[in-house]
Amino acid sequence: SAVISQKPSRDICQRGTSLTIQCQVDSQVTMMFWYRQQPGQSLTLIATANQGSEATYESGFVIDKFPISRPNLTFSTLTVSNMSPEDSSIYLCSVVSGRETQYFGPGTRLLVL
Amino acid sequence: GQQLNQSPQSMFIQEGEDVSMNCTSSSIFNTWLWYKQDPGEGPVLLIALYKAGELTSNGRLTAQFGITRKDSFLNISASIPSDVGIYFCAGRGNRDDKIIFGKGTRLHILP
Numbered sequence: 001s002a003v004i005s006q007k008p009s010r011d012i013c014q015r016g017t018s019l020t021i022q023c024q025v026d027s028q029v030t031m032m033f034w035y036r037q038q039p040g041q042s043l044t045l046i047a048t049a050n051q052g053s054e055a056t057y058e059s060g061f062v063i064d065k066f067p068i069s070r071p072n073l074t075f076s077t078l079t080v081s082n083m084s085p086e087d088s089s090i091y092l093c094s095v096v097s098g099r100e101t102q103y104f105g106p107g108t109r110l111l112v113l
Numbered sequence: 114g115q116q117l118n119q120s121p122q123s124m125f126i127q128e129g130e131d132v133s134m135n136c137t138s139s140s141i142f143n144t145w146l147w148y149k150q151d152p153g154e155g156p157v158l159l160i161a162l163y164k165a166g167e168l169t170s171n172g173r174l175t176a177q178f179g180i181t182r183k184d185s186f187l188n189i190s191a192s193i194p195s196d197v198g199i200y201f202c203a204g205r206g207n208r209d210d211k212i213i214f215g216k217g218t219r220l221h222i223l224p
Contacts, residue, residue, distance in 0.1 A: 001158075033211075042201065042216045043156070092155050099163060100144055100205065102212055104155040 002027055002097035004105035012111045013083055020079045021108045023093030028073035031096040034066070036089045037107075043092065049076040083112045119202050119215030126192055127223055134218040135186040136202035144205040145178050145185040146212065151198045159200075160187070189220075197222050 003026040013019050023032070032049040046066055048056040055068035070076045080087050093105040119136045126132060136145070144163055148156035160171050162178035162185060169176055176187045185204070189196055202215040 004155075006155075042214045045211060048211075090153075090155075099161070101158065101161045102146065102203070103158060104148070107153075107155040109153060 001101075002029060002095050002103045004093055004095060004103060006091075006093055006105040006108050008108060009106065010109040010111075012113060015084050015112055017083055018079055018081045019083065019110060020077050021091050021093075023076045023078070023105055025074045025095050027097065029095040029097055030073070032070060032076050033094040033102075034068060034076070034078045035092040035094055035104075037092060038089045046078070046091075049078075080110065083110075085112045088112045117202060117204060117213050117215040119218055121218055122216070123219040123221065125221045125223055128192060128194060130192055132189040132192055132196070132220060133186060134200060134202075135184060136204070136215045137184045138204055138213075139183075140206065141182040142204035142206055143182070144212075145176070146203040146205075147174075147176050147185070147187045148201045148203065149198050150201065150217075156201055192220075192222060194222055196220060 005024045007022045034046040035043045036046055037043050045058050046061045049068050049070040051070045065081050067079045088111050090107040090109050092107045096102050116139045117136050146161050147159045149159050150156040160169050160176040165182045166180050167178040173190045178185055199217045199219050201217045203212045205212045
């Protein structure tokens with residue numbers, strides 16, 4: 001298994017500002033992902049964070065809005081840029097470890113006013 | 114694309130009752146995963162299934178990987194108040210495919 005931590009755990013932000021969320025894993029992992037979960041909804045994949053190269057974004061998500069860094073195999077950041085109230089969500093870091101099993105961090109709860 | 118249908122959407126049960134929920138897919142999966150999410154937390158992996166027909170238990174939880182590889186179920190026996198939460202199924206086709214999530218089953222336990 002993998003133990004994943006995220007910072008911050010929650011934040012309240014003003015519209016137009018940006019927030020960077022950090023994800024730290026206790027072991028080296030190849031595959032790392034960022035998800036968004038809007039209130040009462042399932043999980044939506046934002047992008048795959050690739051170590052040493054640009055992230056791979058899903059349809060509907062763009063690098064200018066959600067820039068991602070992956071400097072090594074244990075760490076990644078997701079920035080939510082130029083925030084609006086519609087960006088209020090839980091943002092989740094996730095990794096694949098062991099036998100192709102996917103684990104999730106505790107999430108970052110973001111409220112944009 | 115691949116889709117997962119998870120049912121029921123929500124359940125209201127009495128403490129002590131058994132619970133059953135399932136997921137069906139429009140295509141074949143090679144891995145099925147079941148997660149539980151408490152309010153304000155990230156999903157926690159309950160059971161992982163890797164082979165058609167596999168039946169795996171984790172305490173009071175039992176999950177099975179359907180023979181057709183297009184479905185899976187999760188049973189909870191003798192429910193207790195801490196079982197309240199949202200249960201998500203997830204599946205993956207090939208090794209490099211992204212996992213697909215169901216929409217979740219919200220479990221409520223009546224006092």
